[in-house]
Each structure stands twice: as structure tokens, then as C-alpha cells.
Amino acid sequence: MRKRATAKQVAEAAGVSKWTVIRAFTPGASITEESKRKVLETAAALNYTPNLLARSLATNTTGQVAVFVDDFANPQKLPFLESLTEKLQAAGLVVMLININNHFDHVNALLHADQRQVDAIILFGTAFRDETLTDLQLGNGMPPMFVLARDSQIEGVPAVVCDAELALREIVDHLHAKGYKRPGFMSGAAALSTALRRRQHFAEFWAEKGVTDIALLFAEKYSAPAGAASIRRYLSETAAQDRVDVLMCENDILAIGAMDEIRGKFGLRVPEDIAIVGFDNYELGGSFAYGLTTYEQPRNEMVDVVLKMIKGKIEPETITLPGRLIVRRSA
Amino acid sequence: MRKRATAKQVAEAAGVSKWTVIRAFTPGASITEESKRKVLETAAALNYTPNLLARSLATNTTGQVAVFVDDFANPQKLPFLESLTEKLQAAGLVVMLININNHFDHVNALLHADQRQVDAIILFGTAFRDETLTDLQLGNGMPPMFVLARDSQIEGVPAVVCDAELALREIVDHLHAKGYKRPGFMSGAAALSTALRRRQHFAEFWAEKGVTDIALLFAEKYSAPAGAASIRRYLSETAAQDRVDVLMCENDILAIGAMDEIRGKFGLRVPEDIAIVGFDNYELGGSFAYGLTTYEQPRNEMVDVVLKMIKGKIEPETITLPGRLIVRRSA
DNA sequence: TTGTACGCGTTATCAT
DNA sequence: ATGATAACGCGTACAA
Numbered sequence A, B: 001m002r003k004r005a006t007a008k009q010v011a012e013a014a015g016v017s018k019w020t021v022i023r024a025f026t027p028g029a030s031i032t033e034e035s036k037r038k039v040l041e042t043a044a045a046l047n048y049t050p051n052l053l054a055r056s057l058a059t060n061t062t063g064q065v066a067v068f069v070d071d072f073a074n075p076q077k078l079p080f081l082e083s084l085t086e087k088l089q090a091a092g093l094v095v096m097l098i099n100i101n102n103h104f105d106h107v108n109a110l111l112h113a114d115q116r117q118v119d120a121i122i123l124f125g126t127a128f129r130d131e132t133l134t135d136l137q138l139g140n141g142m143p144p145m146f147v148l149a150r151d152s153q154i155e156g157v158p159a160v161v162c163d164a165e166l167a168l169r170e171i172v173d174h175l176h177a178k179g180y181k182r183p184g185f186m187s188g189a190a191a192l193s194t195a196l197r198r199r200q201h202f203a204e205f206w207a208e209k210g211v212t213d214i215a216l217l218f219a220e221k222y223s224a225p226a227g228a229a230s231i232r233r234y235l236s237e238t239a240a241q242d243r244v245d246v247l248m249c250e251n252d253i254l255a256i257g258a259m260d261e262i263r264g265k266f267g268l269r270v271p272e273d274i275a276i277v278g279f280d281n282y283e284l285g286g287s288f289a290y291g292l293t294t295y296e297q298p299r300n301e302m303v304d305v306v307l308k309m310i311k312g313k314i315e316p317e318t319i320t321l322p323g324r325l326i327v328r329r330s331a
Numbered sequence C: 001t002t003g004t005a006c007g008c009g010t011t012a013t014c015a016t
Numbered sequence D: 001a002t003g004a005t006a007a008c009g010c011g012t013a014c015a016a
Helices: A007-014 A018-024 A033-046 A052-059 A077-090 A106-115 A130-135 A164-178 A193-208 A224-237 A252-265 A299-310 B007-014 B018-024 B033-046 B052-059 B077-090 B106-115 B130-135 B164-178 B193-208 B224-237 B252-265 B299-310
Strands: A064-069 A094-099 A120-124 A145-148 A159-162 A183-187 A215-218 A246-249 A275-277 A294-296 A319-321 A324-326 B064-069 B094-099 B120-124 B145-148 B159-162 B183-187 B215-218 B246-249 B275-277 B294-296 B319-321 B324-326
Touching (some): A007 A018, A007 A033, A018 A033, A052 B052, A064 A106, A077 B094, A164 A246, A164 A324, B018 B033, B077 B094, B077 B299, B094 B106, B145 B299, B164 B294, B224 B252, B299 B319
Parallel strands (some): A246 A275
8 A cells, every 4th residue: 555665775775785774673783883874864764664564474473462352331441451552562562452242253353363463362351251262272373362350261361360359358348347237249241250250259258257148130231221220120129128238249330330220210328228339440430429439450460460471471370469449438 | 473374384285286275265266166165174174364464465455553542531432442443343454552641652653553554543532743743744654544533733634523613502502591601611631622622612602692701721631530620729719609600521521520529529519509511421421420411422423434534435534523412410 | 794595474467 | 277476575594
């Protein structure tokens, strides 16, 4: 489509061989200051920059990392994407953002990323089914894969996640200390392993406090309207005296949706009638309107770890990082 | 880094020439059913897929589009990114997400995208200074560029934006009809041309109603805390009887920050004491907690237009699309 | 330090 | 329909 200056053209203009031009652009190559200066000058004049495409073909490494995302409803994705792009770019990598929704077949997306020769694939909070990956004969030519902010049960695909056990223990301890006695849990998508883990730990630690009856609510997806619909169903079907006194939602966006419904449609108070806890520490959850008690994922640290694995600086293995309980008014 | 099967290897295994292999993967190429079947079979056995990198080098077109973003605080970016990735992918293109913040020099980012041979560059809501672009001698080897969701005054760089004149006219008409008499406007970043346009139109249409005294507020950036800080400064410095009765914020995230501050810290009511209007129609603005009156940008249509320009289906020129006034409780 | 073959995997074009 | 040659722009290995 466009025409760019090539190393060969620069070489001719500068009166050297094209390999000298290459060397001028290769850090640490053996070349005289004189030659280098001359090359760089004419290169600037001709508007020449190395063609990274050709370089990738020759070196068999592209510096591109595919980031798969399948759910754009959770605003939490945005700061993660910011951290990902910033840190990867600082490491000389660039993010290929790939939307994996229902319209776009997962296997095709993986093959496509592979065809583009990406250096790595990050499954960022996606609802990938394990079979999708195992079908592809991992390790057999596919780029290294990593799961970010979700569990992975797949052999050879390490995950980097917030420590769910620690998180739920702190949350339950806090709720118990506050005197709540009738807990409930709202899941966003029961099929996901992460969902089950958080819910399991929630139940497990309440059981340690002697509370075994946990109300279970389900939202169709991770969005405010889905959270609202879920709590609406629950409140409509449950008599006032049977209701939970505290509801933990699997993430902040569900919690916000639930809170709005509780206060707006049912005229109940948070936390007096029902206390609410979220997960993620989405910025607006901390606003005056919500004052949401939540748990912060160590975003930057998680991205750092994934980056190190991609760069081969640490062994690729599943790692859990501690987050931080954020107590506000809602619980 | 990894090893992939090549067309040559498949050719040897299938007992044909490598060009026959290529043809088997080229839609509409002349090849016998027999050969094609044989090639595809052995290709599947060897796990071969065409190397898009090599193809790009040969065809001089990568199918990659760089999307520049410099501000991840506005949750509005997320649905836009969803729309961008989905529509571009459906058109056979893939998004390179490039974070342009203060740590990353704008010119370098442009050159980097150029070096990667992207087919186009989308400046998505970025605060690019015009000089940054003109310095780069546009059209002189750089990929075609488009500005999305911001104005562009740059020759040869078309913009696709929501029609600000129409939007502000509808908004001011609505506010005037509601009986508000003392309007104010909060800008997110005075240097940006879009900011000025919205503010200008706001003032212009109020002037038509005979109101020439518009209070001007400034937020340091587009974020809820910045919006809160701005209104806090204003309310602290302005006596109750001198205050605005309606405040239009340049976008929803500023509006939400302002609303929280007004109600949470100052104990004032929205809209009774101060009415609030935003811009963008961010999902949570429509929640019970905020009930924000706002203006919806035609996201999907805007992305469609940019895509058509990239694909060369329509002439690249600045286009403004009509949005939609969303009236809720806040004004 | 500098110059020369050759290879990376594909596409375009021509000859068979 | 198939095979062969050249070209895309750069990197590596080796020779001068």
C-alpha cells in the first residue's frame, strides 16, 4: 500500500553496503562512529526506519502479545488494559486486543493469533472452556499461553490470580466481626471455575464460624443489569424475615447493580437492611453514591508477574497474589 | 522461538510443489479438487497454517490497525473498544492497542506503529496536539490516520465525531424548557479542541435564549475525582445565591464525580439545588444512584464509518453523526 | 570494521 | 493445473 525507504536505499544514498545500514540500527553492533553517523543522517533524511515485519520474519519473534477479552461489561477491564499496555510496551512488547465474544469462534481466534506469530497469548478474564485449549494440542506449535485474573486447570497454562482463599477469609472475618449472620452469595456465571472458587471459600469460611446456610443467587452475566435482575428475583421470592442480611457479589459491577435495585426499586437501605460486598475495587464503587466494601486485586503486580513469565524471567507456573480488603459503608 | 510447519514441508510430505500448497490455501486459485484435498489433509496432519507475517511482507498489507488511547479513566472507552474490536475483526482486521500516556512519547508511538506496517492508525479520543502530527510529515509514508470521538483540525486527518452542535442545541433547549436560568459548564481539559467546541456551543445556544453569563469550571482531567475537585472548588468559593442552577459537564465521568461531591460532601440535592448534565451515556450514569441526564454518542455508527474509511469504501473526510438526548432525573 | 551469500515463508508472475 | 523464478526487507554466519 505505502512506500517506505528500505535499508538498501539508505545504503546507496550513504555510499555504504546495506549491512552497514543494518548495523547502524543494531545496538552493540561493530561499526565506526563515522559510518554510523553518516548512515543515521541519511536514514533520517530518507525517513527510513527498520521494517519490524521483515525483522520478525527473520528473527521468528514479533514482540506482539495477544490479549483475549470476552466481556467488556466489567469496567474493571479498563485499568487492567491500561496496566497491560503500559507495562508490555515498556518491555518492548505490543498488545493485540482480541475480542472473543459469541460471534467469534474461540478456536479460530487462537489459530489466528498463532498465524500472526504472536510471542504469547494472555487469556484475560475470559470464560474459556478447558476443552477449547486441550483440543488445540497445546505446546505443539502454539505460542505460550497465560491466564490472567481467572483460574486455569489446564496443564501447561499457568494462571496469575488474586489469592481467593486469603481474600474470602478476610471478607468473611470482617462480616462476621460486624455481626452479620445470614450471608448470601451472588455468582456471575456458575460455569466458571473462579466463580466456584470464591463461592466455595465463602461457604467454607462461614462454615468455620458455624454458619452453613448460605443463600445462593445467580446472575446471567457480569453486568449491573444482571446483578439487579438477580437480586430482584430473590427479593420478590423471599419473605422479609427470610432474607439475607449481607450479600457478597462476585464482583463490583454485580454489587452496584444489586445495590441500585435494592435501594431504588425496593426502597431498602444498604447496609441497614441488606449489606453488600463486592470484589475488584472498581473506582466508582468508592463513590459517595455506593461506598462499596470490596476487595482490591493487585492489578499491577499481577501484570508484572505475567510479563516476567512471558519474558522468561520467572518459571511459568500458577501464582496467587494477595489483594487488599477495602472497607467502606456498604458492609 | 517456536517451530511451525511451512508450506515447503507440507509440499514434500504431500509430494507436490510448495506453490500447490499455497494454492490450496488461496481462495479461488486454480487447483484440482484432488490436489487440494491431499494438501489440506497433510497440512492438517502437520498442523500447518499459513504464516501471516510472511504474507504481510509479500503483500505489503498487515490487516493490523493501531488504536491509540491516552486516557483509561473514562469507562466510556470500554464499549468503544468492544465495538472497535468486534467490527474490525469481522472485517478481517485486528486491533493493536497502543497506550499513549505521558510515559510514552507520542511521536515514538506513531513511528513504532509505522514500523509495524499497520494498515491504519485510529486516534481514539486522544489529546494529540496538532503539531505532533504535522511534524511527522503526514502522507509521507505514514499509514492513513483517523481521529475517533474527537475533533481534528489537521489537514488530511479526518475525524468521526458525534455532532456537537446538534447535541448542545438539544441539551440547551431541554434545560431552557425546564426553566433553568443560571447555567455552568465544566470542561475536562481546556486545551482540547473538542472541549472548546462543546463549551462554545453551550454558550452560543444559551446566548440565543438571552443568557450570556455562563459559569466556567475546569477539571484537571477526565475522571470522577477531578470532577469532584472542580465542583468542590467552585462551591467553596461561590456563595449560595450566586451558584449555578444547572451544570453541564463535558462527559459523564466528570458529571458523576461532581454529583457525588455535591450530594456527599455538600449535602445538596440534585437536581433541586443543582441540576447536572453529562455527555456519553455511560451505563452506570443511568443507574438509580445517579439518574444522569446525558447525551448518547452513536458509538456503533461512528465505528462503522471509520471502518468504511479504512476499507476505502467511503471517502476519508470528517463526518459528524447525530446522537441522542437521554433525559433522566438529574436535569 | 566491512562486505557477501543465504535464509525466513509467503506472493506475484511467467513458463510449461 | 502445475512448476519455477524473483521479490518482499531484514538477520545471521562467514569471509575479506
